[in-house]
Amino acid sequence: MLQIKGLYKSFSVGTPLENRVINGLDIDIRQGEFATIIGSNGAGKSTFLNLIAGTLDADEGTIVLDGQDITDVKAFRRANNIGRVHQDPKMSVASSMTLLENLSLADAKGESLSLRKAVSQERIEGYRERLKSLELGLEDKLYTKMGLLSGGQRQGVALLMAVMKRPKLLLLDEHTAALDPKTSEIIMRITDKLVEEDSITTLMITHNLKHAVQHGTRLLMMHEGKIVFDVSGEEKSKLTSKDLIELFRKNANEDAMEDRSLLSL
Ligand SMILES: Nc1ncnc2c1ncn2[C@@H]1O[C@H](COP(=O)(O)OP(=O)(O)OP(=O)(O)O)[C@@H](O)[C@H]1O
Numbered sequence: 001m002l003q004i005k006g007l008y009k010s011f012s013v014g015t016p017l018e019n020r021v022i023n024g025l026d027i028d029i030r031q032g033e034f035a036t037i038i039g040s041n042g043a044g045k046s047t048f049l050n051l052i053a054g055t056l057d058a059d060e061g062t063i064v065l066d067g068q069d070i071t072d073v074k075a076f077r078r079a080n081n082i083g084r085v086h087q088d089p090k091m092s093v094a095s096s097m098t099l100l101e102n103l104s105l106a107d108a109k110g111e112s113l114s115l116r117k118a119v120s121q122e123r124i125e126g127y128r129e130r131l132k133s134l135e136l137g138l139e140d141k142l143y144t145k146m147g148l149l150s151g152g153q154r155q156g157v158a159l160l161m162a163v164m165k166r167p168k169l170l171l172l173d174e175h176t177a178a179l180d181p182k183t184s185e186i187i188m189r190i191t192d193k194l195v196e197e198d199s200i201t202t203l204m205i206t207h208n209l210k211h212a213v214q215h216g217t218r219l220l221m222m223h224e225g226k227i228v229f230d231v232s233g234e235e236k237s238k239l240t241s242k243d244l245i246e247l248f249r250k251n252a253n254e255d256a257m258e259d260r261s262l263l264s265l
Helices: 045-053 099-107 121-134 151-163 181-197 209-214 233-238 241-251 254-258 260-264
Strands: 002-011 019-029 034-039 060-065 082-085 169-173 201-205 218-223 226-232
Touching: 002 045, 019 045, 019 226, 034 045, 034 209, 045 082, 045 169, 045 201, 082 151, 099 121, 099 151, 121 151, 151 181, 209 241, 218 233, 218 241, 226 233, 226 241
Parallel strands: 034 201, 034 218, 082 169, 169 201
Antiparallel strands: 002 019, 002 060, 218 226
16 A cells, blocks of 8 residues: 655755654555554654655655555645644644634545535534544534634544545554543544544554554554564554563664653553
C-alpha cells in the first residue's frame, strides 16, 4: 500500500547547522496495517509524516501510495487520499467555523466547487448519527463554533473529518498528546473504531508507550532518521512497555532514555 525507498531529508544544507533528519529510510506498509511509531525527540518522526503528506519535499527517495508514485505530487493533491490529524486541533479543524461547516468542508474534499452539493437535511442527519457514535456529546452541537468545544471533542471531530472520505492512508501525529489521560483514552478508543470500520491503513506517532503497544497491528521505532525496530502480528501483541524501554536502551543513545517517552508509560 505505502512503499518508501531510500528516503533522505536534511535541513540547513551547506551551513554549520546542517541537520540530516531522515537518513535512507525504507519501509513497506501493507493495506489495512495500523502502525504505531515511537522514537526519541528529534528522531525524525514528524518529518517522516510531513514527507509522506507532501508538506515537505524529500531530497532523495520515492514514495508510492497504492501503486502511484506520489513523490512529486503536491500536498493539496495528496490530501485527497491522505487524512491527517495533528497534535494541535487548530491545524486539523477551522476553529472559527461551526462543527457543521467543518464537517461539510471535509465532506466536499476533492470535489470541484461547481459539483459541491448543498448541505441537505439528510446529510445533516447523517453527520448527527456519525457524531453520536463518537459518544462525545457532539450530536447537539452542530451549530457550535469548533473553538468552543473541548480539546477531546475537537480531536474527535478532527478524526471524523480525516476519515470522512475514506482516505487510503491516515496519518496521526501525536493526536492525543495535548489531552488529559482520560480524554486521551477516549480518543484512542474512537481512533481504533474509525480505523477498523474502514480498514484504513494508518501511521500513528505517539510518545505514549502504552498506546504504542496496546493499539495497532505493527510497531516501528525510529532513531536518527531510520527505522531501527519493526514488529507486527503476534510478536507485537506480546510486546510490553518495559520491552520498549529495553529496546530504547539497545537501539537509541542514552539521551533517548531521558526524554518524555518515559513519562508516558
Ligand atoms: N521545517 C524544518 N526546518 C528545519 N529543521 C526542522 C524542520 N522540521 C524539523 N526540523 C528538525 O528536524 C529534527 C527532527 O524533527 P522531527 O520533528 O521530525 O522529530 P520528531 O521525532 O518528530 O521529534 P519530537 O518527538 O520531538 O516531535 C529536529 O532537529 C528539528 O528541529
